[in-house]
Amino acid sequence: MAxxxxxxxxxxxxxxxxxxxxxxxxxxxxxxxxxxxxxxxLAAHRAAAKRTHGRGQLLAFxxxxxxxxxxxxxxxxxxxxxxWRRRCSPCLCF
Numbered sequence: 534m535a536x537x538x539x540x541x542x543x544x545x546x547x548x549x550x551x552x553x554x555x556x557x558x559x560x561x562x563x564x565x566x567x568x569x570x571x572x573x574x575l576a577a578h579r580a581a582a583k584r585t586h587g588r589g590q591l592l593a594f595x596x597x598x599x600x601x602x603x604x605x606x607x608x609x610x611x612x613x614x615x616x617w618r619r620r621c622s623p624c625l626c627f
Contacts, residue, residue, distance in 0.1 A: 534571075538564055560611055566601065573598035 541564060549555055577594035 538568070563611055570598050570602040573601060 542561065545557075545561060573594050577591055577598060580591040580594055
């Protein structure tokens, strides 16, 4: 998943360098928001494994995960913003 995200960021960076157009920067923001639930899930897993802080920390991380998780599948709907143009490379034109 990290590799795929790195490729996405590299392609977006190449597109910005190629076209000098920062449109669709929201796609990078949505990619970041898709990683947030994973961070909370890992933190909840560590809190459950340590069991030193009681259930409060586990419940807090779990609630934060639940708050951010619905955003992760929306990355697939971002493909609606990708359009093909004839004058540039298909992977750089969106």
